[in-house]
Amino acid sequence: MPEINRSLEHVGIGFAAFLAPPGPEVIRFTVGQPDFDTPTPVVEAVKAALDRGETAYTRTQGSVELCDAVAEHLTIHNIKVDPEDVVVTPGCKQAVLYAMMATLDVGDEVLVLSPAWPSYDGMLKLINAVPVHVPVNRKNYHPDFNALEAAVTPKTKAIMLNSPNNPTGAVYTPEEVARIVQFAIKHDLWIIDDMIYATLVWTDYPYTSPAALPGGAERTLTVGGWSKGWAMTGWRLGWIAGPKKVMDGVKKINVSAATHVATFMMPAATVALGLNEETSMMAASFKERRNLIHELLTDLPGIVVPRPEGAFYAFCDISGTGMDDIEFATRALEEAKVQLIPGSLIEGGAGFIRISYATSPENIREGVRRLSDWLNSM
Ligand SMILES: Cc1ncc(COP(=O)(O)O)c(C=O)c1O
Structure with missing residues (x-):
């Protein structure tokens, strides 16, 4: 077989490894898309x-x-x-x-x-x-x-x-x-x-x-x-x-x-x-969820998270937990049943995890509660 394009050897697959859909028992904080239907x-x-x-x-x-x-x-x-x-x-x-x-x-x-x-x-x-x-x-x-x-x-x-x-x-x-x-x-x-x-x-x-x-x-x-x-x-x-x-x-x-x-x-x-009402409603909803998740995350031991300023991601410094981000995300999935993106999948992100809060307030409360119970039980 002929050789393929050599540049592809250096092209990564981004977050894909941690985006695989888990079972229904898992809270997903990974998916970077609005949880609304198209207007x-x-x-x-x-x-x-x-x-x-x-x-x-x-x-x-x-x-x-x-x-x-x-x-x-x-x-x-x-x-x-x-x-x-x-x-x-x-x-x-x-x-x-x-x-x-x-x-x-x-x-x-x-x-x-x-x-x-x-x-x-x-x-x-x-x-x-x-x-x-x-x-x-x-x-x-x-x-x-x-x-x-x-x-x-x-x-x-x-x-x-x-x-x-x-x-x-x-x-x-x-x-x-x-x-x-x-x-x-x-x-x-x-x-x-x-x-x-x-x-x-x-x-x-x-x-x-x-x-x-x-x-x-x-x-x-x-x-x-x-x-x-x-x-x-x-x-x-x-x-x-x-x-x-x-x-x-x-x-x-x-x-x-x-x-x-x-x-x-x-x-x-x-x-x-040309829409305004629908897009403003979605944006307002994400802002409320930003407020909720930030308030909840600041109580987690070993985690530092600046108040997210836009989009729908909270980027958390987890170095205070003593775990690296791959161990944190892997164990959070297995032990707390919460799916997260470990920062070291991308250059400059080691020691951090990304949380997408484009999910329901119920999921946000339950997911952070699980993380809290898990971290506090260590
Ligand atoms: C920063 C950034 N740019 C572009 C995109 C891709 O947008 P689209 O789905 O319209 O290609 C994403 C999707 O996650 C993104 O986060």
Whole structure:
């Protein structure tokens, strides 16, 4: 048999090992998706589009209405893009990959504030670019600017941003984002801004886009999508927007790779962006659960957890328990019947566990009670 692509040897499988569905007796704090159904108007819109027979090839970057709706939606975050420079992708994940493909050459280095969503690492390795992991401040998971400066080399080409963050739940302040833009200008870097959790923010300052700040728009690729804020993970819909020069490249990649997302989903995705009541209700519910889980977790012995600022993850320092994170997660599953993600599955996450609180308040109470009984019985 011929050899396969050698880059694949270095591509990990992220959290997969600890995401396997357990038995019904286990409380799952692992799944990073909303526990809501997709809002009804969106489902109705896709059915209507199918009934209208919208099943043929269409405009590759996304329908005019949908690209207009994405550009309009981004103005909420003070991001101004020409709808011509918007491409709708099969999930935000594909948008991130397109952003990397359109900006990076083989061997280019990308600063990744770590711990980070593990797929960035896999994607960069797939295209033979080099992730350079720069640890965030371990106390609050915000950027460490000295560490960022120290990580720059002549090969550094981009910085990856993700705020609100998976796995840490951190939301970077407007001042921090402004410093990142200045840093990117100083070193002439692209900024790939993964704003998939932008509508799930629990701080008194909002998600801040680097594209909305002076000097930021011309070097920022904004990627996001419907999965988290609209409860549409399985629809596989995302967007990418940015300066014309690079978006022309993204369009070429999209035409070569995906052509376009399903035609009949485009009107539904447009409807989704017009919703407010449904999305606000989901966000408010996650905020309440954030309050609940944080209050409960702070009573656990040996565990330190800053108040999650956004998304639906609590990132806990478990080093005070005397266990490493793999032992903690393995034993929590076996002994307490709670499934968690151990941080060392990703670069920079050793000594931490990730808890997704996108589960019912009953599950949150019961899961933390089990962890408490287990830890206190040691
Ligand atoms: C930070 C981050 N970006 C992107 C994605 C992927 O989004 P999508 O499902 O739209 O591809 C995820 C999903 O977990 C994520 O956590």
